[in-house]
Amino acid sequence: MKIQVLPIEIINEIAAGEILEKPANAVKELVENAIDAGSTSIKIELEEVGRNLIRVTDNGLGIPKEDLPLAIEKHATSKLNTKDLYDINYLGFRGEALHSIAVTSEMKIASCFNGDGYVIDAQTKEIKPHHIKCGTVVEVRKLFHNIPNKLRFLRSEKTELSSITELLNRLALVNPSIAFELISNGRQVLDYQATTPLKRMEQLKVLGKEFVENMIHIKHTNDGISGELFLGLPTLTQKKNNSLIFVNGRPVKDGLISSVMRHAYNDYIPKNTYPIAVVFIRIQNNDVDVNIHPNKSEVKFRDPQVIRKFLLSVTSKNLTQCSHSTSTTVANRAFERFNQLVEKQSNFHNETGSKITRNHSLYLPEERKVTVQPEECAKQFEHKTNLDFDHTQNNQEPFHFSTDPLEESLSMINNKKTPDGYPNKLPLGQQQSPSSSSLHEKQNTSFLQQQVRKTNRCEQLQDEKHFETFGKFKCQIHGTFIITETENEMIIIDQHAAHERILYEQMKNSITSPGQNLLIAEFIPLSERVVEILSLNGEKLKEIGLVVERVSHCAVMVNSLPEVFKNTPTNELIEEVASLLEEDIEPRTLLERIYANIACKRAIKANHNLTREEIEELLKLMENIPHTGQCNHGRPTHIRLPRKEIEKLFLRS
Template sequence: MNAPRPNMSPDLPQIRQLDDTVINRIAAGEVVERPASAVKELVENALDAGATRIEVTVSHGGKTLIRVTDDGCGIPGPDLPLALSRHATSKIDGSDLLDIRSFGFRGEALPSLGAVGRLTITSRTPGAEAHAISCTGGALGPVKPAALTSGTVVELRELFYATPARLKFLRSDRAETQAITEVVKRLAMAEPFVGFTLRDETSGEPRVTFRADAQSGDLFDALAGRLATVLGRDFAENAVRLDAEREGVHLTGYAALPTYSRGSSVAQFLFVNGRPVQDKVLIGALRGAYADYLSRDRYPAAVLFLDVDPQRVDVNVHPAKSEVRFREPGVARGLIVTGIRHALADAGHRASTTVANEVLGTFTAEQSAVPRVYQMDRPAQERAQSYSWPAPVIGQMGFAEAPAGRVDEAPQSADEAATHHPLGAARGQVHENYIIAQTEDGMVIVDQHAAHERLVYEKLKRQMAENGVAAQALLIPEIVELSPDDAATLLAHGETFARMGLALEPFGPGTIAVRETPAILGEINAEAMLRDVLDELDDIGESQLVQERIEAILSRVACHGSIRSGRRMRAEEMNALLREMEATPHSGQCNHGRPTYVELKLHDIERLFGRR
């Protein structure tokens, strides 16, 4: 602790004013962490300039070249030196930092890039001549005439050449290129009416690695088309539309069905006023919206856009502008949770189409080691014998004595009109667990236990919502000692906990008395639960722990109260289960997020047998 500090003089320290070059390099360390950060700043500038087409060209992961070309309004020649000055911007006038309606506003990106690389800006405004300016390692060059049709071209070469130590912290060219691609894709999702092109010149020949043409139509159609380009058709086909508003906050976007879940959070994209952000409140809200439909090792896929009055959100939190701070975080969180849950409920029993695709992918033709012999290649006598079919032996063909299971065929007259329903009419049961139903254009395979478990669970939840959570009074209240701040935090949410059957009362400074607990939870450790609740409140500003534990109990009760695997069902029972599934929201997945049924279209089945 008392070791001498090598960078400090033993004499009285002297305060010095750093020169602009050093200041810009320090700022660059915050604004430009890697080539992807530079691409983000330059593309955002192009969007602020009103561009409708943006082209990004990189080489060696952006380490040797980053070029961004746009057709925006351009920069007047006399203003080019000012554009490379710190804290010079056309986005705001500085009178109100809480009324920010553009991507950029700090005026740090261009001077920071010019301080650590070789930067050239060529621009032309309508009705004027084109001009160019260069900045190398912070040294500004003169403004020169240039040739350009319109818009702006920003070229950055040898990023971090002026700060070579930063190059050691960069990853491989492939990893940096992937990070740039992710940045461009996020911004492309935010601006569906703008065309984006990403090229890679590492091999010498420009190669297009990503392209998203400008969309047309209304906002939702344009966004759906852009998401299909960026995230793939599977996401677009298996996502529900979001359009909800609450207390002046508007939520739009698309959220995928629970059965279209991922193994990580790579398919979660959040935007606030069109700006890509990483916010723990919003991420926690997205997780909470799917908490009842996914297991903890699965992650939802969603693209969410929150539009809010700029006065109610602070984007000036970090130089990279990737973090925001809401004045009322509870409103934003509640809107996401309710908006997604209502949209998923409106989807009814729908399950993702990728489930059927995965099933079809497991069917592979068995490869025989014996060479294929065609009919006309056989001897005449063998061909004649091949036409006489022996009578099948009962049990040999696997029907009457199939060791793996049994098929119980439902009567064909059991309601032929049921085939017109989404889940069709039951035709049989195999292995005493799977219902086979015929639809108008295919077939459906239903896991009877998983499906009925979800139906019972939804019924229990409805009963709890209608009648409330029954509370059990403790004979001796449990006294929990906390810090005064923690106790005040819990008591501030006392009304919410009371609706869940948890009654809290103050019992002196920093002390809480737990007088009632949810009856369905049985005997619990109140102190441990309250501390877990505090951790969740500190992390995301709202706790769903008590509700999640209650719903976990309901899920367990539903599991034990549902149709068991191995039970034989009559045709009318199977059809009743199918009709109830169609009428119950979220019945497309079980309580753990797995699909309750698989639908195979007739043309897919015919393709399996080579009929198409």
């Protein structure tokens, strides 16, 4: 076949196909035009989710009669001239949208400008007077009627309507001063009145009701960048990166901002999960390029590092300020599980002949009395819930790590007398034999004991201590969970998760120098693979104070270690570092990951009974150290159960 120039009709259809993939794209272009026209009210009407009709009505500035024919010409626009390509103040600017819609449908535009109303037929170009009194009405019928292939690839009405709804939610979110209404087949789907940004966020619930209840609202301006952020608490996460990003009023997908937000939450959320956030960025127009995607859904920043620094600073600072908070989602999940157990037990009692008395308490008849062991209840609860509090296995090989040169005998704390009525060891649960070495058990508890000695050497325990955030300590159960109460809440604390975060934060803040030279270099035999990994990452290791010299294909010499690791077995540390280096992470992140792993292995394990003094010291540290709302893996360290919700479990009014 010879090379030939395509007919203009085919060229137009190909170009239109790049802009209009589905009805939502047409709705987007028309609504963005209405926003650019200064509208304060926009109404969208659909029939068959836009395949039969899309009508967009606004109260904007309108189009003069003489401009109506140009409005449907290709690359004709009032929003851009030759000097403004990198200083764009509008959502639309290419002059392609109306032309593309006209090519693929039957379209009419009615508009009023300075009190004069006219309508143009996009196919015949005929202009007639019209009774319209304000703004513009664009009516699109039979979308894709002349491109059957497009129609074949459209999804179900439910899916297409969902796409349109999601689009309008995003546009409504970034334009709270505009009222939006969506009607589909005569049924009102959306109705948003003009309001403030915060109230619009509450109206939309685009990221769910839980997000609205568990977010931090931030406004910040610095170095020509203005940001308004709605950040979900760290214990509120998602499996996919569905956070919403807006740059200069434009909904976009941006890899830079997404990665920065994930990095800011790196210390607080589980691996393979993402934070939930809504990010609004305002920046000088000439510092961002919006003309890199047909649908204008992507942007490129002139100086990405400025954006990165701004977002990291704002996000990290505010996450620190809410460091003791956990989302209501955690408690809600717990109550869901409790309710399931209550319902199951209720059904069991009813099946065995139990009766519900007037005060709704449940009981078993004496002749059918069943004895249930606490261990069985615990197993049943563990089976029923996916709130996995036990983060470690007791048979893990520990890191041997010392945070304080004043390592002393356990006898000081074990032999310490307490006032009458306060047993030294808590009575709940049986003391269990450790599964690892006695040295490991000593290291697990010695840190808390050292803190107790520092603050309580010369004083005896008097009244119950009351902590501002965590209230009064009540008991420890199963050697794993600590129960405290405030005036209106019961709090369940996972002692391992809490201690893990405390150790991690203290390690991060205790570094005074990047590395310390060893008096005698240490020879470490390793596998060839590990030696190769260390050799390839020598410079990265130096940045964290670890100097490793390759001496053979299966051995290295360690000349310098970060000071915090001086009491950690070097071979274990090197193996740990090598495994992390395979993930190709930056030095600071590498160091933090090592801290996290060590903290996890050093922290108090489950099934380990603590004294009252140790527990109160743990609570004190939780109050004073940041980010104790979640452990290093992002799991919650505690759950707050409101008294009113607990009463509901017992059908108390």
